[in-house]
């Protein structure tokens with residue numbers, strides 16, 4: 001039975017009153033462009049061991065790796081000639097054989113609510129988006145792990161874009177460093193004044209399908225002598241790749257978020273095909289045994305609210321039963337519509353009622369106000385616009401007989 005809807009004027013979310021949408025789109029000059037065929041090694045994304053080996057191959061002692069690490073990840077320096085503690089000869093050798101590279105920022109968009117979105121281009125021309133979401137006392141950077149996604153969650157626009165490739169560790173760490181560049185947050189602040197205080201692996205892609213690169217990148221981000229973000233401030237979000245959950249807890253110890261979105265296998269099978277492989281019972285078992293789980297370190301269940309599909313009182317009650325015994329909270333996400341999507345967002349009052357039911361069951365269930373909707377930076381909207389724009393630009397170029405140097409898709413696929 002569906003719960004009664006309140007009557008009266010319907011509330012709206014910030015930024016959408018009167019259909020008002022504002023946009024501040026700006027083209028940013030890339031701070032550095034490394035040619036695609038540059039044979040030099042990118043220092044960013046190498047583990048400490050790999051950096052030590054690289055320096056050994058240049059005839060240098062292991063302690064140099066620590067110094068170089070400090071310059072790259074603590075100071076944010078990209079110019080070897082300014083790394084004064086390294087000595088002139090080593091600086092010259094490094095400049096000859098290595099670079100300190102970040103992804104190229106090709107576009108920045110700012111939402112009226114303070115959200116910032118960067119379109120980042122990698123040396124092979126592929127692109128991904130990274131979003132900064134400011135809060136009152138902190139700011140989270142939503143980082144992508146893949147270009148596109150193999151999963152086809154029905155409510156997610158990113159899921160309609162085929163997987164192009166996994167991002168490398170350099171490209172994942174590079175997203176964080178590019179955002180730090182944008183805020184000038186170097187050297188790494190060692191106190192609570194950070195603007196970029198949290199990382200959520202919740203952008204494009206399924207992080208567990210690119211685990212090695214994600215793990216390597218997060219270890220660099222967590223390293224106390226570099227980017228120095230505590231594991232308590234990092235959340236990895238998965239659609240439910242059960243076999244990887246325990247490993248993540250043991251190896252990384254970061255916080256875990258699950259894209260849950262349904263209380264029954266029937267509904268979850270419909271909107272998240274991965275559920276057919278790893279059904280809810282298995283997923284909940286993996287959550288129950290997530291290493292380090294306790295009341296202070298709870299799992300977050302992400303739950304996108306889809307009108308008429310998963311938003312009933314029965315759904316709320318089923319959710320409470322489903323997560324029994326798991327220290328957890330819910331994040332209720334009002335569905336962010338995109339062109340061609342089959343779903344609608346329930347009215348705010350309806351979502352508030354759903355939240356209250358979960359509260360009554362003993363679970364915190366805040367409604368995550370949509371952020372950056374006006375720049376398509378909200379949950380499930382990433383890459384959509386850039387992909388569309390890229391395709392129309394490419395079509396225009398092809399119409400003029402100009403080849404597209406960054407094409408990764410057969411032009412005949414274009415609608």
Ligand code: SF4
Nearest residue numbers: 149151153156159205
């Ligand atoms: S919700 Fe995440 S896992 Fe599902 S299609 Fe979208 S990006 Fe992929």
